[in-house]
Amino acid sequence: VQVWLLLVALGAAVVSGIQVVWQTHEVRRLHAEMEDMHTKQDELLAEYSRLLLERSTLAAYQNVERIAQTELAMQFPETVERLDQ
Amino acid sequence: MKVWRHYLLVVVFLGFCAALVARVGYLNVANSEFLQEQGDARTIRTVSMPAFRGVIYDRNGEPLAVSTPVMSIWADPSLKRLDIQGVDRLAGILGIDPVGLQMDLAANPNREFLYIKRRANWNEYQQVLEAKIPGVHFQREYRRYYPASDTAAQVVGITNIDDQGLEGVELAFNEQLRGQYGSKVVLKDRRGEIVKDLEYLEAPRFGKDLELSIDLRLQVLAHRELRSAIERHQAASGSVVMADAHTGEILAMVNEPSYNPNDPADATRVGLRNQAITDTYEPGSTMKPFTVLAALASGRWHADTQIPTSPGTFRVGRLLVRDPVNRGTITLLQALQKSSQVAIAKVALDLDERAVFEVMSRVGLGEYIGIGLPGESLGTLTDKGLRNPVIRTTLAYGYGLALSPLHLTQGYLTLASGGLRMPLTILRQNAPPRSERVIEESLAREVVTMMESVTAPEGTAPGARVSGYRVAGKTGTSRKVGVGGYDDKRHVALFAGMAPATDPRFVMVVVVNEPKGEAVGGGSVSGPVFGRIAAGALRLLGVRPDAEPVVI
Numbered sequence: 001v002q003v004w005l006l007l008v009a010l011g012a013a014v015v016s017g018i019q020v021v022w023q024t025h026e027v028r029r030l031h032a033e034m035e036d037m038h039t040k041q042d043e044l045l046a047e048y049s050r051l052l053l054e055r056s057t058l059a060a061y062q063n064v065e066r067i068a069q070t071e072l073a074m075q076f077p078e079t080v081e082r083l084d085q
Numbered sequence: 086m087k088v089w090r091h092y093l094l095v096v097v098f099l100g101f102c103a104a105l106v107a108r109v110g111y112l113n114v115a116n117s118e119f120l121q122e123q124g125d126a127r128t129i130r131t132v133s134m135p136a137f138r139g140v141i142y143d144r145n146g147e148p149l150a151v152s153t154p155v156m157s158i159w160a161d162p163s164l165k166r167l168d169i170q171g172v173d174r175l176a177g178i179l180g181i182d183p184v185g186l187q188m189d190l191a192a193n194p195n196r197e198f199l200y201i202k203r204r205a206n207w208n209e210y211q212q213v214l215e216a217k218i219p220g221v222h223f224q225r226e227y228r229r230y231y232p233a234s235d236t237a238a239q240v241v242g243i244t245n246i247d248d249q250g251l252e253g254v255e256l257a258f259n260e261q262l263r264g265q266y267g268s269k270v271v272l273k274d275r276r277g278e279i280v281k282d283l284e285y286l287e288a289p290r291f292g293k294d295l296e297l298s299i300d301l302r303l304q305v306l307a308h309r310e311l312r313s314a315i316e317r318h319q320a321a322s323g324s325v326v327m328a329d330a331h332t333g334e335i336l337a338m339v340n341e342p343s344y345n346p347n348d349p350a351d352a353t354r355v356g357l358r359n360q361a362i363t364d365t366y367e368p369g370s371t372m373k374p375f376t377v378l379a380a381l382a383s384g385r386w387h388a389d390t391q392i393p394t395s396p397g398t399f400r401v402g403r404l405l406v407r408d409p410v411n412r413g414t415i416t417l418l419q420a421l422q423k424s425s426q427v428a429i430a431k432v433a434l435d436l437d438e439r440a441v442f443e444v445m446s447r448v449g450l451g452e453y454i455g456i457g458l459p460g461e462s463l464g465t466l467t468d469k470g471l472r473n474p475v476i477r478t479t480l481a482y483g484y485g486l487a488l489s490p491l492h493l494t495q496g497y498l499t500l501a502s503g504g505l506r507m508p509l510t511i512l513r514q515n516a517p518p519r520s521e522r523v524i525e526e527s528l529a530r531e532v533v534t535m536m537e538s539v540t541a542p543e544g545t546a547p548g549a550r551v552s553g554y555r556v557a558g559k560t561g562t563s564r565k566v567g568v569g570g571y572d573d574k575r576h577v578a579l580f581a582g583m584a585p586a587t588d589p590r591f592v593m594v595v596v597v598n599e600p601k602g603e604a605v606g607g608g609s610v611s612g613p614v615f616g617r618i619a620a621g622a623l624r625l626l627g628v629r630p631d632a633e634p635v636v637i
Contacts, residue, residue: 049151049154056148062305
């Protein structure tokens with residue numbers, strides 16, 4: 001019986017040892033993954049802010065109005081007119 | 086002989102072992118703290134984790150202020166890793182003088198940090214990165230861009246180099262907008278690369294975004310019209326404030342002169358100030374609707390009550406009230422339409438001492454408004470000396486008090502909403518405003534209807550009309566106070582109004598300060614600005630025309 005107990009204890013020690021190794025590895029792996037994601041988040045936010053600026057530059061109302069008037073020859077209606085049905 | 090050699094070796098080896106154990110024990114036990122510290126000092130670093138400042142949006146989600154990362158490029162002159170070839174390539178990309186850079190590096194051989202270019206933009210950074218020049222390092226910083234540029238400069242404000250708000254919304258909502266840098270403890274290797282994170286001291290906190298009530302489309306429109314009017318009349322400055330008549334949200338707030346917040350060196354003292362809320366003027370005749378309102382509330386006066394104004398002058402104590410021409414006998418409606426000083430003076434003297442003051446104070450003139458921007462002025466509206474008929478008379482046509490364009494907006498907002506006073510705000514609101522009834526609805530509506538006559542062809546501001554819509558408003562022209570009393574040459578031209586008159590969608594106040602030339606009056610200077618902005622705004626907001634349409 002004592003031999004059995006000893007063997008079980010030995011087995012448990014080995015398993016827990018492997019567990020520790022595995023956990024440490026897992027922590028490292030997950031940490032690296034988190035770092036990657038942090039970096040990615042950062043890059044995406046930076047990208048987003050640049051795109052936001054680019055869009056607002058291109059779609060500035062002054063710009064839209066200029067293109068509408070010069071390239072598309074559009075104009076504001078001078079009076080409100082209504083077609084009667 | 087063999088035996089003692091054997092023992093000698095054993096003793097020597099044991100001696101070595103003992104020495105090693107002793108040394109290990111010494112390092113680990115006696116000296117461990119000191120060594121641990123020294124080791125950590127070489128490998129463990131606290132690094133900061135950057136965080137963005139929040140974006141400021143307009144009510145439709147257009148960005149007004151955006152932080153974007155930029156890279157500062159630096160080198161370590163003491164390592165001498167940046168060679169002449171590298172300097173040439175770097176200078177070529179960044180467009181700087183290679184000789185100067187080389188000399189800078191040579192002149193500081195002991196420094197470990199030298200900026201080559203601060204806040205290089207992203208394209209430059211990418212190019213330098215791709216060129217893989219040895220000895221070049223990067224440091225991330227943030228730069229704030231203002232896409233709306235000078236259109237909304239005073240409202241949005243600016244930040245300083247440390248990303249803290251200095252002016253406008255950036256200052257007022259700094260706590261909410263600012264990002265808080267986090268920090269963590271890391272293990273670095275000999276080359277300064279991070280090997281492992283040891284501990285997070287503080288997570289970075291990103292700034293919260295902010296949605297303003299400003300509509301950038303209206304802001305652009307108002308700014309353009311104001312600027313062209315100021316050029317046309319060679320005026321010193323001007324402001325336009327537009328507010329939603331249903332919610333009290335500020336839709337546009339523009340000032341001229343302005344500045345480009347992307348280039349703070351451009352900011353002049355005048356341009357930096359949000360004159361729409363900081364500067365006060367005598368409101369002049371724009372106060373007459375409130376006098377008329379007080380008259381109607383008394384029950385003794387009606388729109389068609391006759392008032393004799395002949396011969397065009399009227400004496401109240403030491404004060405001589407004057408109309409530009411003798412208008413004869415006119416109705417109360419015409420007194421408002423033609424802006425007759427004499428008629429309004431007679432109305433004011435007939436009313437209770439406090440009647441006009443009470444109306445003005447109830448609609449919110451001369452009080453702290455609190456839209457949430459720094460530098461808001463209080464204005465002056467007091468009930469001192471109301472027993473004096475001269476004071477009552479001047480108050481009735483808007484002299485002897487000082488209001489900012491924002492106050493005027495608040496007053497007219499109360500008229501436009503049918504007598505409901507609601508708080509003006511610069512932030513976009515999702516819930517209906519807390520409003521308080523301060524004026525009887527029928528009275529407010531009647532005054533608004535009477536104010537429509539001002540923009541009729543025979544009124545003082547036909548230029549404020551908008552085709553297809555009914556526009557109500559009131560002109561005002563006041564002289565500025567100079568040395569020794571009122572200055573006849575310096576005027577303030579005002580127009581305050583609302584559209585469409587049947588169910589106002591917005592109220593707008595236009596102030597042009599010190600116009601020069603023939604036209605200096607509110608009707609001829611500020612009225613047309615109102616008309617042009619209102620025409621565009623009504624179209625942009627999709628407001629249904631309420632005037633008789635032209636049927637084709």
